Amino acid sequence: MKDSTRKILDSAFTAFSRVSLFIVGTAVIGFILPIALKGIGAFMFTATVEHEKFLSENLDYSLSKSDKERIRKSDAARQKLWEMIDSYESSKDSSQPLEKISDLRISTFNKAIKDKDKLKSILSQTPSKRAKLIKEYAEGAWRAYADALDDAERGASGFLFQKFISEQERKLESDAEIFAEEICKGAKISRMARNSLRRNFITYPISLLNACRERFAEKNSAYLSMKGGIIELIGPRSLKEKEDMKLTRQKYGQTRLDIAQRVLSEDIAKISIRKISQGGIPIMDRVSSKEYFGNSVPGQILEYVEKHFDELLQPHFTIYPGFFTDNPIDANIFGGIYPMILGTFYLTVCAMIVAAPLGIAAAIYFSEYAGNGRIANFLRMCVGTLAGVPSIVFGLFGLAFLINTIKVSDGKSVFAGSLTLALLILPTIIRTCEESLKAVPNSYREGALGLGAGKWRAICGVILPAALPSMLTGIIISMGRAAGETAPIIFTAATSAGLAIGLSDIFTQPTPALPWNIYNICSEHEMAERVGHVQYGMALTLICIVLFLNLSAIFIRAKLQNANKNK
Amino acid sequence: MESGKKHSLIMGGGQNFMREISQRIGRGLLLSITAIPTLAIIFMIFFIAKEAAPFFGNLSHTLEFFTSSNWAPSSQNSPHFGALAIFYGTAMVTLGSCVIAIPLGIFAAVCLNEISKKAAFFKPMVELLAAIPSVVYGFFAIVIFAPILQEEGGILIAAAVFLLGTTASIVIGICAGEIFAEKAFKGYFAKRSLLIKAIMILSGIFATFELSLSAANLKIESGTNAFNASVILAIMALPTIVSLSQDALQAVGRDMREGSLALGATRAETIIKVVLPCAKSGIAAAIILGLMRVIGETMVVWMASGNALKIPEPFFNFFEPVRTMTATIAGEMGEADQSTGSDRYHVLFAMSFCLLIGALIMNAAGQFIGGSFRTIKK
């Protein structure tokens, strides 16, 4: 091979390795950075006025002066909005044309009664011809009514018109009955012919009204869709409406500006309308509100909301330290993550209390007593094997053995979870502690024994203190692992919802815990888009706990190495 | 006794006895604590086997378990226990993460140990990667990586394919061109090797380009799929592979490297032909232990793999959701454990029994290979 080729291959190899190391070395930044950036938003964010309202009413926070001022301002802006909505819904101004329609209905019937003779002649025809002729006649008679209806629909707004249509329909039916009686009075007309007259004469206006109602239903669903969005944005109107709501999330508007903006752009600026597809099946369709409503009253309401968005919600930057100390309310949509942090703390500390003494004891046995005999090697091999068991199997073991067989508790409990976690981290602790003990120079042992100390005295008095800092490093790192493990606690300790438990409950109660709730809120939450910040906040909290533990371990180790160098 | 009064070196009977007893008790206590992991292993195998036994006792169910992919363990009328798709999903995700993690990990370890001068910075970074809890990896996979994959996946993969393919075709083109020119034409074309190399490189780049074009048009239906899980699992396995491989590389003596360099080998040749072969058992152990982390991992696959109960179509399609053993156990045991004694409960324990046995075998292999590597080191 040519030298130049060998050199190129050499540089290519070097470059490949460097790139690989770069990827591996910076991957951790790639993971943590996005989570950290968004996770900070869980407790430092632009809040709306609803945030303070929620806190003061549910978590006993007091309102500051500026908060009260904001609430006052937003209430003023909202007052106008509700007035617009009221006036649309009652639609007082459309009563004039409606009266005209009623008049036209009565006059059409009266006119038709005057054509009695013509109608009678039609009724004497054969049934099939008869129906057709009546329909033709009716269309002419109802023309003015139809025009008036069209006019009214164009100008009409709100619910009154819909009510009016139903009323008209009912009245048409009853009027038609009277009308048929009137026509048939005194003449010898069959019952069938009479019914045909009654039905066919009003088929046309009723179909008009039906179409009108259909259009109005669509318009109304569109309006209601937008109104629902507005209520989601700023919360229900009155105290009574608020109390009627079952879920906390329905009692308040959006507490965070980012979600509020999303609600505005997705639930208010876009609406879903009910349409009948070609196959006759009703479908929901998403359209732009602006295009749909145009310049009508709902369009004006939309414009008002968009224009006065800031006044309605009063966005302001806030820091919410309660994220770490408050209980969650309504499936994590409001409040903090205190129970999860506390649960993780309980689980980790309990696991540590169980595992650390056992681990240290086993490490002492391995390093000071066992030597390299067959039994010791077998025990060592088992430690290695336990370290390789998948974590989910630990969870199953906790379920099948600790809970179902020896019944450390009825069902899941913090204690059962801690024992499982302790077992999981035991091999790591044994290994690191054994290594630390072995790193203690033999001269220490010989020195202590040489001074006449017993073996046990030498271990407790000299060797353990010498190895302690480095053992601490290993123990802290395994603590980090215990804090982050999920699979072992799924079946033994974790519950997805619940409040913080007291110290006395750890033997009987399951607890929420950060790792499990991160899974839960990512994969099984019914309103994932509303709790994005909580997801990130929880993940960031867990990362911070684990990284804090690990960094302190690294720090202790670095100090230790320095101390050793200085010796 | 005389000796007792004179505080002699020979202890009195009672004193001697007490000390002996207390030492024995202390030693016994330590031994029994040390035996906890051993007991745990035995109990673990026993209890999981006990709960799995009712399932394996039924021969037709067992046969179905390993041969069919019809999984409906909770069905009232006709329950099915075919776990083939689940085994396949596990294998697929494991294979995928191996393909990513092994070369990356070994290259990184080589760079960390032999090439980079910034090891003091990168080494703690790799350790931190190992410290991140698996559920956070899962969170990343489902909340951040999956949407990216779903929307920009095709372009991302095309870019990766193009970058990798171009560099690979340049390197392979040079090597192959050289060998081709030397061997195939017995030196006749040796002078024109540059031309041959250029042709090879260009055709390689062209093929890569075509490949990445088709990759760019790839439509990924769901961001949670085997590829997503493989990538994230690979990153999880990397710290294990990197640090254990680095240990193995460190154990290769300086004299080996010097011997090779003194014969005029380049650094790459030294590493590939001498250092890596010397460290191969340690690296193999590192890979096995990294693999174990992949197979035993629960949260990431549960969250990132999509949990679809079927073998992808075609079978190598990594952009389809799959389901793994650990995810099945974690996901279904919650629904099954109330009805202790049900078929579903037992089949899940049967699955974890397979998982446990697999892990034990791999662990033994890892310890055996790693152990032999350690003795060489001594």
Place this chain on the structure above:
Amino acid sequence: MTTLVQERKNKHIQNVQNSPVMTSADYVITARDFSVYYGEYKAVKDVNIALNRGKVTSIIGPSGCGKSTFLRCINRMNDLVPGCRTTGKLMMEGIDLYHKRLDVVELRRKVGMVFQRPNPFPKSIYDNVAYGVRLKGRPPQTQLDGIVETSLRRSGLWDEVKDRLKSSALGLSGGQQQRLCIARALAINPEVLLMDEPCSALDPKSTARIEDLIAELSGEYTIAIVTHNMQQAARVSDYTAFFYEGVLVEFGETSKIFTNPKNEKTNDYITGRFG
């Protein structure tokens, strides 16, 4: 050699030839005011020396006197030591070995090295010898066989290993391993052979064999050997250099150094007063 650096710098040769230490004409390696630093510590101090073509030069001195450091600079093995840097000139046939465009890989093929501890690769005997040759492409099998046989014959190992060329080199004895390392170095046909205490890890019998081998190889190769063993230096070398605390104290024909040293330190050392 012209491939080592693109341009030859003849004036360096002249500079070296004017230096006072040089007496004979045909030098392969010449050092002029050559110093080596490990960080702040100066391990080799302003050395001026020239190694004669086809001769064996031994470098003696107490531990830590910089003799190994100097030897390892000749094929740039010290590049591997972090913080190592040099000043002054070290030249091979007129080419500056620390020129920034020098091809180190090519240099190491010209200057072979045998280390203190035998370091055969964990491969077969055959592969060990063929390793250096194969780096430059794969010659036909018969040619390779020939090179391996010649190298092994020259290092005197052929008769001992010809039946088990495919077995692992780690199965050989220490002395055989060291001769295998010499064979490995010879296989790529170097001009200079550096030996860094090649016998310190070997028993007397193996040492004798290596010394015989050095005697056989002299004339054909320029050999520099670092040794602790003064008898060995006296036995195998044509020239001897005595290093003390990084300074080249005395350099001359072996017979003169050992019978009539000019410097008192040299005298003390070779008579065993220190070291």
